[in-house]
Amino acid sequence: MKFGGVKIKGNVKGDLMQEIQERREGQEGQKTGEEYYRSILDRFSDFFIEILVSVISSIRRGWREKNRSRIAEWKLMFYALNRSPPGVIGLLLVTFFVFLGIFGPYLAPYKYNYFPIFDNGDTYLSPPGQFFPLGADHFGRDLVSLLLQGARTSLVISIIVILLGVPLGIVLGLVAGYFGGKVDELIMRITDMFLAFPPLILAIAFAAVLPERISYLINNNLLLQQLLLWLFALDSREAGNLSRLLAVMIAMAIVWWPGYARITRGSTLTERESLYVESARAIGLSSAKIMAKHILPNIIGPILVYVTLDFGSVVLTEAGLSFLGLGATPPIADWGRIVYDGSQFFPKAWWLIIFPGSIVLFDVLGWNLLGDSLRDILDPKLRRSIEFKVKRKKGEKK
Amino acid sequence: MTDKVLEVKNLTVHFYTYAGVVKAIERVSFDVYRGETFALVGETGCGKSVTARALTQLIESPGRIVEGEVYYYRNGKSVDLLKLEEEEIREYRGKEIAYIFQDPQSSLDPLYSVGFQVSEALYVHKKVKSIKEGMKKAIDILRTVLMPDPEKRVGNYPHELSGGMKQRVTIGIGISNYPKILIADEPTTALDVTVQAQILNLIKEMKKKYGATVILITHDMGVVADMADRVAVMYAGKIVELADVFSIFKEPIHPYTKGLLKAVPNPLIKIERLETIPGTVPSLINPPSGCRFNPRCPLASEICRSKVPELEEVKDGHFVACHNR
Numbered sequence: 001m002k003f004g005g006v007k008i009k010g011n012v013k014g015d016l017m018q019e020i021q022e023r024r025e026g027q028e029g030q031k032t033g034e035e036y037y038r039s040i041l042d043r044f045s046d047f048f049i050e051i052l053v054s055v056i057s058s059i060r061r062g063w064r065e066k067n068r069s070r071i072a073e074w075k076l077m078f079y080a081l082n083r084s085p086p087g088v089i090g091l092l093l094v095t096f097f098v099f100l101g102i103f104g105p106y107l108a109p110y111k112y113n114y115f116p117i118f119d120n121g122d123t124y125l126s127p128p129g130q131f132f133p134l135g136a137d138h139f140g141r142d143l144v145s146l147l148l149q150g151a152r153t154s155l156v157i158s159i160i161v162i163l164l165g166v167p168l169g170i171v172l173g174l175v176a177g178y179f180g181g182k183v184d185e186l187i188m189r190i191t192d193m194f195l196a197f198p199p200l201i202l203a204i205a206f207a208a209v210l211p212e213r214i215s216y217l218i219n220n221n222l223l224l225q226q227l228l229l230w231l232f233a234l235d236s237r238e239a240g241n242l243s244r245l246l247a248v249m250i251a252m253a254i255v256w257w258p259g260y261a262r263i264t265r266g267s268t269l270t271e272r273e274s275l276y277v278e279s280a281r282a283i284g285l286s287s288a289k290i291m292a293k294h295i296l297p298n299i300i301g302p303i304l305v306y307v308t309l310d311f312g313s314v315v316l317t318e319a320g321l322s323f324l325g326l327g328a329t330p331p332i333a334d335w336g337r338i339v340y341d342g343s344q345f346f347p348k349a350w351w352l353i354i355f356p357g358s359i360v361l362f363d364v365l366g367w368n369l370l371g372d373s374l375r376d377i378l379d380p381k382l383r384r385s386i387e388f389k390v391k392r393k394k395g396e397k398k
Numbered sequence: 399m400t401d402k403v404l405e406v407k408n409l410t411v412h413f414y415t416y417a418g419v420v421k422a423i424e425r426v427s428f429d430v431y432r433g434e435t436f437a438l439v440g441e442t443g444c445g446k447s448v449t450a451r452a453l454t455q456l457i458e459s460p461g462r463i464v465e466g467e468v469y470y471y472r473n474g475k476s477v478d479l480l481k482l483e484e485e486e487i488r489e490y491r492g493k494e495i496a497y498i499f500q501d502p503q504s505s506l507d508p509l510y511s512v513g514f515q516v517s518e519a520l521y522v523h524k525k526v527k528s529i530k531e532g533m534k535k536a537i538d539i540l541r542t543v544l545m546p547d548p549e550k551r552v553g554n555y556p557h558e559l560s561g562g563m564k565q566r567v568t569i570g571i572g573i574s575n576y577p578k579i580l581i582a583d584e585p586t587t588a589l590d591v592t593v594q595a596q597i598l599n600l601i602k603e604m605k606k607k608y609g610a611t612v613i614l615i616t617h618d619m620g621v622v623a624d625m626a627d628r629v630a631v632m633y634a635g636k637i638v639e640l641a642d643v644f645s646i647f648k649e650p651i652h653p654y655t656k657g658l659l660k661a662v663p664n665p666l667i668k669i670e671r672l673e674t675i676p677g678t679v680p681s682l683i684n685p686p687s688g689c690r691f692n693p694r695c696p697l698a699s700e701i702c703r704s705k706v707p708e709l710e711e712v713k714d715g716h717f718v719a720c721h722n723r
Contacts, residue, residue, distance in 0.1 A: 181459050275505040281456055282499075283492035283519040283571060287484075297509050 038079075041088065045078035080377045087373025093366025101155025104148035105233035112149040112333045113235060116140035125349045135351040137341060139331075143351060147359055149233070149333035154363070156231050157249055157327075158314040164253035166307060169260025174291045176261065177268025188265065191258045199255040200320060206251030207244075207326040214250070215243035234332065241329050248327035252317060256310075263306060267299035301378050309371030312364035319360050335360050402471050403578060403611050404430040404453070409466035411445075411452050418683040422448045422461065423635040427709065430579070435605065435612040437626035437643075439619070439658070443679055445635040446615045447500075450581050454479060454491050470494065472578070493523045496577035498601075500584040502564035506556040512567045513552030516540065519574045536570075542607075543570040543600060562593035566600065573604050580605070581613045586621065598625060619662045623647060628715075631655045634680055634690040637709060641716040651718045653695050689721065697722045 038046070053071055057064045064071070081087045100107075110116075116123040116136070123131050123140030134143040176187040194202070218225050218239070228242050229235070271277065272295065280290045321327050322336030330341065335356045342352025376382045407427050413420040423445040430436045438446045451457055453468050468479040470490070479490060499505040506515055516539055517532025526532040533552055540548035543566040556564055565585065572580055582601060586594040598621065605612050614625055622629055622643065629646045631639040631654065639652040650656045657675040677694040680686050686693050692702040699722070707719040 275499050275501055276507045278456065278458075279497065279499055279505040279568070279571070280507070281491065282454070282497040283575075284488040284490070284522050285518070286488060289522075294507050294509075298507070 039082065041082040042079055045082060046075055049074050049078065077377055077383075080383045081373060084373045084376065086369045087377070090366050090369025090371075090373060093362055094370050097151060097363045097366060098155065100148060100151035102152075104151040108142075108145035108148040110142045110145040112141070112146060113237070113331045114141070115331075116142075125345060125352075127349075128351050134355050135349070137338065137349075137352055138345065141331075143338075143355060146333040146338055147335070147356060150335045150338065150356070150359075152233050153245075153328060153332065153334045154315055154318060154360075157245070157252075157318050158311055160249050161252040161256055161314050161318075162307060162311065164249070165256030166260050166303070168253070169257035169262075170264045170296070170303065172257065173261040173264025173266075174268050174296060177265040178272055178287065178291050178295065180269075180272075184265070187261065191261045194255065194258040195262075197255075200317065202255045203248075203251045203317065203321060204324060204326060206254055207248050207321055210247035210250060211243045214246050215240075218243050218246065232332070238332055241332055244327055244329055245332070248318065248321055252314065252321075256314070259310075260303065260306070263303060264299065267302060268295055271295050271298050305371060305375045305378055308374050309368060312367035312371070315360065315367070316364050401432040402429050402469075403432045404471070404613075405467075405469040405476075406430075406449075406453070407467045407469070409449065409452055409468065410464040411448050411457055411461055412464050413461045415460055420682045421635055421685060422682060423452070424685075426466075426632075426635075426637055428630050428637060428640060430611060430613060431628075432611055433609060434627040435614055435625050437614045437616060437622045437629045438632060439616060439622055439629055440632035441617055441658075441679060443682075444632045446617075446632055447583055449632070450497075450583055450613060450615055452480075453581070454495050455482075455484075455487050456491075456497075489523075492519055492577070493575045494577055495579045495581065496572040496575065498565075498568050498572045498580065498582045498585050501588045502561055502568050503556075503588060505568055506564060508556055511553050511555055512540075512559065512564075513537070516552075516567065516571050516574055519571045523575050525575060536574075539570045539574050540567070543567070543573070543604070544596075545570070561589050562596065565589060565593075565597050569597070569600060569604065573608060573610070576608050577610060579613060580610045581615070583615045584617070585614075586616075586618070594621075601625070619659065631658065634685060635682055636690060636719065637717075638691065638720070639716075639718050640709065641713075645713070645716050651712060651716070651723050652691075652720045653697055653722070654691050689719075 049071065053064055081091065105112075116131070117138075117140030120131075120140070123136050125138055126132065126136045126140065128135040128143075131140075132142040132144060134147070136142060137146065172187050172191070176184040218228070225239055225242065228246065229239065232238075232242075232245065234242075268291075277290060277294060280294050285294075318327065319334075319336035319339070322334045323340045325340060328334035328337045330337065338356040339353055342349055342356070346353060406429070409426045410424055411422045413422055426445070426449055428436075438449060440446050448457070448461070452463050452466075455463065457463055463480055466480060469476040470479050472494070479487060482490070506512065510518075513533045513536040514529065516536035517526065517529050520526045520532045520535060521529055526535060536552050537548045540551055545551050545563060545566050551559070551563070556567075559567070565588075569585070572582075580601070585601065586597050589597060601612060601614075602625065604610065612625075614621070616622060626643045628642050629640070630637045631646070631652065633654050639646065639650065639655045646655065647659065650659055654675070657673070660673040661675065663669065663672055675694055680690060680693065686703075688704050689695070689698075689702045689707050692698040695702065701721045705721070707721050709717045709719040712718050712723055
């Protein structure tokens with residue numbers, strides 16, 4: 001009896017909660033008075049967000065209740081993204097390439113440092129379909145495996161370049177914009193100097209000079225060596241070639257920050273004049289705190305969009321550098337490097353150029369499309385217009 | 399009332415712009431006594447806000463404090479606030495001398511809840527150990543500034559509150575560290591009239607409760623009459639008249655003060671046309687020689703154009719800078 005009683009009680013409570021939930025949702029619907037047509041994509045993204053939210057709530061209790069508006073905002077963002085087909089295509093492409101970058105090396109049918117040519121001489125530049133679906137290179141290696149391995153190289157390099165270059169640019173831009181005067185002049189003139197050089201040329205110069213200096217560092221720092229090998233999913237045999245990869249990353253980071261320093265400085269200049277920055281000073285906050293806690297969060301939006309747009313160019317520049325023979329050396333797989341090696345056999349072994357080339361094309365295209373529509377979505381005014389356009393369409397149908 | 403908390407001497411602030419050096423304030427001197435409400439009055443651009451901000455070195459480049467001393471008296475000792483390093487002056491900002499700015503709309507960071515911002519003010523001066531603890535204190539502070547339903551409001555963001563509520567929050571931030579001096583820079587200008595009275599009462603209330611000294615900056619003579627004990631009238635970067643509030647309203651001496659008072663409509667008398675002061679505030683890059691008010695002054699004579707009048711005591715505690723007194 002007691003058992004049953006408890007059970008009923010539990011049920012009643014559950015029903016009540018559900019009813020409250022439903023009523024609340026109903027009220028919200030009435031309050032906003034906005035009904036959106038939810039396509040399959042929207043249902044899918046809502047479902048995805050729900051999963052994410054449940055995961056977070058299971059870790060931190062009460063998170064869902066506290067962040068109701070944030071969850072709604074996320075859903076709305078995805079809703080707006082789903083309204084722009086290029087954005088969706090970009091997101092799919094980017095997700096696909098990030099997925100490849102993470103799992104590619106493990107999905108690859110052959111290891112990048114397995115050379116079939118030693119077992120079977122016929123695999124030398126074998127065309128697509130003969131031994132491997134996309135053909136083989138001059139070591140007889142499977143192109144699919146190389147492309148999958150190359151996805152990791154490209155992803156890791158672009159992430160590290162962004163991680164090194166962007167914060168450097170942001171910090172310098174913040175300092176220049178906030179303090180102004182001579183500090184500003186000094187930092188911005190240095191920035192101008194860096195911008196005056198064509199970035200590719202500068203990166204080539206750095207990438208050509210740096211490896212010798214870095215190899216010493218890598219050889220003496222086992223932890224760094226292991227970390228890099230793990231990041232690039234390489235065998236410990238390749239440790240000697242790491243310095244060239246690292247050199248490319250550093251070279252690119254060095255040429256990458258000036259753009260960010262400029263946009264950060266620009267936004268900081270406008271934000272610095274706002275009254276809340278002055279009030280922050282008036283309550284005695286330190287300059288560093290004001291910059292980090294009040295100015296940066298207010299200007300981070302455009303910077304993030306710029307990062308997404310920039311990811312594509314990092315991938316492209318990296319491929320370009322490897323195409324010029326800097327960066328990854330065989331047997332490390334790298335898209336640019338595959339094209340470089342394949343170019344010697346070009347008209348005959350066309351697959352060594354076409355496939356890696358299109359992979360780079362689609363990767364860059366994906367980031368650019370995503371960045372472009374993110375810019376529209378993160379701008380509140382533009383997003384509103386995206387939402388309204390949809391509603392008008394719905395009215396016309398009726 | 400003879401206990402000084404603040405002594406300002408020859409404070410001069412210049413702004414170095416492309417058009418030239420803007421002499422925003424020139425040799426401004428005044429004393430502020432403990433527990434009083436000191437009002438700085440004048441039209442737009444006459445240097446009221448610059449004066450108030452210069453007190454704790456809140457002047458941004460291209461502005462620079464050219465000369466002057468600001469003595470702050472605490473426990474019988476005095477410190478020159480303008481001689482302190484940036485790190486040292488931060489101890490005074492917010493803790494000893496707090497500000498309430500004109501526009502509550504923009505003086506709160508839109509990205510943080512109001513509770514966080516109150517809590518942050520407490521946290522900087524180590525009144526609380528963590529932001530979280532500060533949030534709890536913020537509820538009490540919001541209650542003292544008569545915020546309705548403070549438990550709920552601490553979690554709100556600035557855009558969710560009305561202008562009056564936001565100004566209450568900024569006052570809350572101002573008083574959170576029990577400052578000795580509260581500088582209210584046109585605290586009611588951005589608010590509508592019905593809320594103005596509430597906010598002014600609140601400042602009075604806070605002053606009584608915490609024994610703070612208030613420096614009130616305003617262009618509204620009505621607010622001055624309501625709040626102030628002593629008044630300094632500023633014109634074009636200089637103090638032209640300084641006296642207690644009764645003397646200012648009953649026996650103004652400087653022609654500018656007279657003009658200012660005539661420009662306030664008197665609801666008891668029917669008036670055909672409201673009087674204005676002819677002309678506009680002069681450019682502070684090339685201020686008129688001699689008395690800066692001479693181009694607009696009805697009494698201007700030769701001496702006014704050639705010699706700068708000094709602030710002199712005419713009666714007990716009534717200072718005027720005019721040749722024609």
